[in-house]
Amino acid sequence: MRDRVGIVTALGVLTVLCAIAPLVGEFWSGVLARCVSWMFLAISFSLAYSYANIPSVAQATVFGAGAYAAVWATSLVGGNMILIMTAGAAAGALIALVFGALLLKMSHSGAAIGTIISAVTFSMLGNAAVAYTGGTDGLPMPAQAFHLLGMPFAVGPNIGMLLLGSAVLAALLVAFWLFSGTRTWRVVRAVQQNAMRAQVLGYNAAGYRLAVFAVSGCVAGLGGALYALISRHVAIEVVSLSMSLKSILWAAVGGVTSIYGGPIGVLAVQLASELLLRWTVRVDLIIGLMLIAVALWMPRGVMGLRRPRSSQQSQ
Amino acid sequence: MSFGAFRALNDVSLDVGHGEIRAIIGPNGAGKTTFVNIVSGIFKPTSGRVTLEGRDITTLSPQRRARLGLARTFQITSLFKGMTVSEHLQLAVRDADADGETRRELLEQMGLATFADREVDTLSHGDQRILEMAMAMVLKPKFLLLDEPTAGMSIAETDRMIRLIIERLRGRIGVIIIEHDMNVVTQTSDKVTVLAAGAVAASGLPQDVLRDPHVKEIYLGSAANH
Numbered sequence: 001m002r003d004r005v006g007i008v009t010a011l012g013v014l015t016v017l018c019a020i021a022p023l024v025g026e027f028w029s030g031v032l033a034r035c036v037s038w039m040f041l042a043i044s045f046s047l048a049y050s051y052a053n054i055p056s057v058a059q060a061t062v063f064g065a066g067a068y069a070a071v072w073a074t075s076l077v078g079g080n081m082i083l084i085m086t087a088g089a090a091a092g093a094l095i096a097l098v099f100g101a102l103l104l105k106m107s108h109s110g111a112a113i114g115t116i117i118s119a120v121t122f123s124m125l126g127n128a129a130v131a132y133t134g135g136t137d138g139l140p141m142p143a144q145a146f147h148l149l150g151m152p153f154a155v156g157p158n159i160g161m162l163l164l165g166s167a168v169l170a171a172l173l174v175a176f177w178l179f180s181g182t183r184t185w186r187v188v189r190a191v192q193q194n195a196m197r198a199q200v201l202g203y204n205a206a207g208y209r210l211a212v213f214a215v216s217g218c219v220a221g222l223g224g225a226l227y228a229l230i231s232r233h234v235a236i237e238v239v240s241l242s243m244s245l246k247s248i249l250w251a252a253v254g255g256v257t258s259i260y261g262g263p264i265g266v267l268a269v270q271l272a273s274e275l276l277l278r279w280t281v282r283v284d285l286i287i288g289l290m291l292i293a294v295a296l297w298m299p300r301g302v303m304g305l306r307r308p309r310s311s312q313q314s315q
Numbered sequence: 316m317s318f319g320a321f322r323a324l325n326d327v328s329l330d331v332g333h334g335e336i337r338a339i340i341g342p343n344g345a346g347k348t349t350f351v352n353i354v355s356g357i358f359k360p361t362s363g364r365v366t367l368e369g370r371d372i373t374t375l376s377p378q379r380r381a382r383l384g385l386a387r388t389f390q391i392t393s394l395f396k397g398m399t400v401s402e403h404l405q406l407a408v409r410d411a412d413a414d415g416e417t418r419r420e421l422l423e424q425m426g427l428a429t430f431a432d433r434e435v436d437t438l439s440h441g442d443q444r445i446l447e448m449a450m451a452m453v454l455k456p457k458f459l460l461l462d463e464p465t466a467g468m469s470i471a472e473t474d475r476m477i478r479l480i481i482e483r484l485r486g487r488i489g490v491i492i493i494e495h496d497m498n499v500v501t502q503t504s505d506k507v508t509v510l511a512a513g514a515v516a517a518s519g520l521p522q523d524v525l526r527d528p529h530v531k532e533i534y535l536g537s538a539a540n541h
Contacts (some may be wrong), residue, residue, distance in 0.1 A: 199378045201378075
């Protein structure tokens with residue numbers, strides 16, 4: 001079942017972002033470009049949680065792996081942005097495959113604990129491996145002549161990267177929307193709802209869950225690569241547990257059961273943070289209160305508001 | 316089959332032939348659903364073997380068993396929210412396009428054709444149980460496990476299920492049916508096996524088994540207490 005309202009809403013949000021970019025200037029374009037890269041992270045959490053049934057608190061680790069892979073790949077392959085983004089996506093998928101294979105051997109709550117341990121462990125390892133990660137100081141994106149499809153491209157927090165990130169995200173969402181009408185996606189939903197029932201129909205439930213988790217890693221890794229290109233710098237805080245928790249908050253605000261909720265959640269939380277910062281230093285407190293309100297009165301997030309309660313789970 | 320120190324099934328051996336419908340009855344906690352879970356691959360037995368048409372399938376996963384022709388339904392209706400009746404059958408049959416005609420025919424024969432495009436959440440309990448049965452049948456199984464197929468059904472719905480079992484399954488494939496309703500057991504089954512405390516207490520023709528004083532004591536006596 002394809003969610004027309006969801007895809008139109010998400011594409012509408014991206015279109016508005018791109019349309020207002022020339023009006024709001026470079027600073028806000030950079031903020032919005034980073035937001036777009038985080039949208040990949042929020043979507044990856046929704047995929048992992050709602051469709052692979054893995055409550056991953058380590059999605060930022062996968063996002064960070066994509067970001068670091070982008071920096072390392074730039075050193076190796078130069079400024080070819082397609083290759084850099086591919087490296088990020090591949091690194092994310094690979095890490096998720098390894099994580100997923102281990103997590104599927106655990107119970108649901110065990111997997112959640114496992115991902116917390118993984119997030120902390122990778123953060124510590126990243127801090128220790130200063131030669132490769134730059135530790136807390138991070139690694140700068142190597143100076144290269146970046147190019148996209150043969151055209152020179154200026155990386156950094158600018159309108160160009162906002163447009164590129166939005167275009168890639170829009171393509172991803174449209175691809176997902178098309179895929180959500182297929183028989184394979186129906187099997188994914190069946191496995192998500194009742195893995196044992198799907199198994200006795202002849203489906204390899206664990207295989208489907210692992211594949212979806214790998215895709216979620218691929219999405220996070222791609223977002224990480226875009227983040228590295230936008231920030232031109234990657235520090236170990238990107239893989240931190242707090243970053244993973246942010247991804248959960250974004251997904252929760254947008255609607256964790258909908259892929260299309262992530263972009264709305266990122267914008268709502270991050271823009272509110274940016275605006276509140278101009279008035280108060282107690283941004284985290286206010287955002288925390290907002291999230292409690294969302295948990296109490298909008299448990300299915302923004303995307304959950306538009307459908308009757310009985311059919312909300314269906315997507 | 317043991318769960319820690321608790322032995323759920325002890326030396327239970329059943330041989331169900333092609334076309335035979337075997338009912339398994341017994342009081343709650345006798346091990347009936349555990350038995351079906353072992354046969355369908357959800358539980359791995361601590362000892363013993365499961366064979367399908369002579370092939371040892373003891374170590375195979377539930378999905379491998381399903382692909383070999385072993386289908387089952389569940390005691391608690393297990394359908395997928397937000398999916399239509401038609402989508403459920405498409406899920407069940409692996410080669411969806413090739414078997415479109417089969418699905419349509421089956422829906423008509425099962426009395427579900429008018430609901431084809433309705434989400435399963437909107438069906439009556441009886442129709443949901445019939446759909447579960449249709450999903451198992453569209454797999455074209457060699458062997459079918461029915462775990463309390465009439466649980467929660469009205470008398471009319473139960474009669475409909477009995478007719479389906481007799482018309483669509485009897486003499487065609489091997490079936491194990493777990494059932495508490497003796498009317499269903501006597502009307503559908505060729506043989507009955509009684510489980511009590513994880514062991515076979517009696518086995519034979521329905522009329523003989525149900526007249527057995529020992530069975531009455533362990534099963535009907537127990538049922539009367541519930």
